[in-house]
Amino acid sequence: xxxxxxKVYLIGAGPGDPGLVTVRARQLIExxxxxxxxxxxxxxxxDWARDDAERIYVGKSAGRHSIPQDEIEEILVARxxxxxxxxxxxxxxxxxxxxxxxxxxxxxxDKIPFEIVPGVTAALATAAYAGIPLSHRDYSSAxxxxxxxxxxxxxxxxxxxxxxxxxxxxxCLYMGIGQLPRISAELKEGGMSGKTPVAxxxxxxxxxxxSVYGTLDTIVDDLAASGLxxxxxxxxxxxxxHRSKTEWFEGRELFGKRFVVTRAREQAGQxxxxxxxxxxxxxxxxxIEVTTDFDPKVLSEILAGIAVYEWVIFxxxxxxxxxFELFYKAFDDIRCLGPMRIAAVGAATAREIExxxxxxxxxxxxxxxxxxxxxxIENEGxxxxxxxxxxxxxxxxxxxxxxxxxxxxxxxxxxxxxxxxTNLLENEAAARFRKEGxxxxxxxxxxxxxxxxxxxxxxxxxxxxxxxxxxxxGPMTSKTLTxxxxxxxxxxxxxxxxxxxEAAVQHFKER
Numbered sequence: 001x002x003x004x005x006x007k008v009y010l011i012g013a014g015p016g017d018p019g020l021v022t023v024r025a026r027q028l029i030e031x032x033x034x035x036x037x038x039x040x041x042x043x044x045x046x047d048w049a050r051d052d053a054e055r056i057y058v059g060k061s062a063g064r065h066s067i068p069q070d071e072i073e074e075i076l077v078a079r080x081x082x083x084x085x086x087x088x089x090x091x092x093x094x095x096x097x098x099x100x101x102x103x104x105x106x107x108x109x110d111k112i113p114f115e116i117v118p119g120v121t122a123a124l125a126t127a128a129y130a131g132i133p134l135s136h137r138d139y140s141s142a143x144x145x146x147x148x149x150x151x152x153x154x155x156x157x158x159x160x161x162x163x164x165x166x167x168x169x170x171x172c173l174y175m176g177i178g179q180l181p182r183i184s185a186e187l188k189e190g191g192m193s194g195k196t197p198v199a200x201x202x203x204x205x206x207x208x209x210x211s212v213y214g215t216l217d218t219i220v221d222d223l224a225a226s227g228l229x230x231x232x233x234x235x236x237x238x239x240x241x242h243r244s245k246t247e248w249f250e251g252r253e254l255f256g257k258r259f260v261v262t263r264a265r266e267q268a269g270q271x272x273x274x275x276x277x278x279x280x281x282x283x284x285x286x287x288i289e290v291t292t293d294f295d296p297k298v299l300s301e302i303l304a305g306i307a308v309y310e311w312v313i314f315x316x317x318x319x320x321x322x323x324f325e326l327f328y329k330a331f332d333d334i335r336c337l338g339p340m341r342i343a344a345v346g347a348a349t350a351r352e353i354e355x356x357x358x359x360x361x362x363x364x365x366x367x368x369x370x371x372x373x374x375x376x377i378e379n380e381g382x383x384x385x386x387x388x389x390x391x392x393x394x395x396x397x398x399x400x401x402x403x404x405x406x407x408x409x410x411x412x413x414x415x416x417x418x419x420x421x422t423n424l425l426e427n428e429a430a431a432r433f434r435k436e437g438x439x440x441x442x443x444x445x446x447x448x449x450x451x452x453x454x455x456x457x458x459x460x461x462x463x464x465x466x467x468x469x470x471x472x473x474g475p476m477t478s479k480t481l482t483x484x485x486x487x488x489x490x491x492x493x494x495x496x497x498x499x500x501x502e503a504a505v506q507h508f509k510e511r
Contacts, residue, residue, distance in 0.1 A: 012119015040091025
């Protein structure tokens, strides 16, 4: 029986913002055996892939050029011949200056099945995120896409830009930064007015987006003064002068600010999303790593008698995730949990519980173990009550001790995960932080503060990097920062992510 040939999916990864990727693209990324991606495909898209999917980077990186096109095509063909489902992620749209046509030719020659998934091309996305109408009934009824160089291996142009000088439409130039002096000169030679408005937008659709505006006469000098570089889109035409007066994207509260998020990788998503919605650029540095860790015998005993507990207390969202993952392996009905009441250390933990259609009966005003113990004892009366504390390998002793000694409860603990410090010296995001710096580092727990101190060498900023202030999520974290003699730039008035974000907004607004 002949071996089944795999299939290659040429997918447009869009302009950068993961939210602009098509539903079909995500479906295919989730099932792919192999993902071949380039420099302009947002690495966050790989978070949707299976853990065992092979990831092959074929773009540029420090100290090396991108992999030649013929080698990329060989990778696609070879993996497909192995019977694998191969996703080729290409920035923007595969067929708009993306060399998708060359890859299709090779796949057809080798009789490899393929599918094409279009993506939002950079010109359309850039215009939208900069508020520029590419077409306008009074100023532009034509849109032309041009490239600054047709072949990355050569640095000359065969396009006669003089021929496009009198189109009376909008010109969108891809990969044109390096050739801008020549392009602008040729357009003027062809008759385009030097007063024609021009926009250049770098890293469009991402929170590191920056823009510069000028005219055909001034744009070369404007670009040099701005410090913008590739990747960038150039838009030329009268429509640029009629861009939106409201900067819906670049005008957000934290736009232009760069934050370091110090949560464990499994927890960073929500905080990152909240910051990005405010316009911030986020560097995720997982100071601590969370891994499943439990005693099978203890777990078995507790699950066997789960219905005897009158309270179950969850001390973190990680504990909730681990608990229910294991619970559903033992039981197929949530009613097997029994009639106990449920407490959560904070709002984020409560939200994780509520995903299972369970009501959370108790959340303390302050999201920490001390407040949880104190308020539960004072308000609920837990003397002689059977209590189960679902936790990790750290910071559980005080909670359990107070429940037992002050509350006189009968407490069992179920540790389901452990946290350990990560090594950031070789981490790419940490390297970027050392080079570029940030406006703030957000500390979400005492353990992240301790990890920051322990890995001080990983955070030595280079000359010219932004010097960050330190933000604290609440009193317990602030106490640790103070003990370590680290200055606190701002502190959340309530220990929650929502208040943490608002404290950051207020801090930078006052500055």
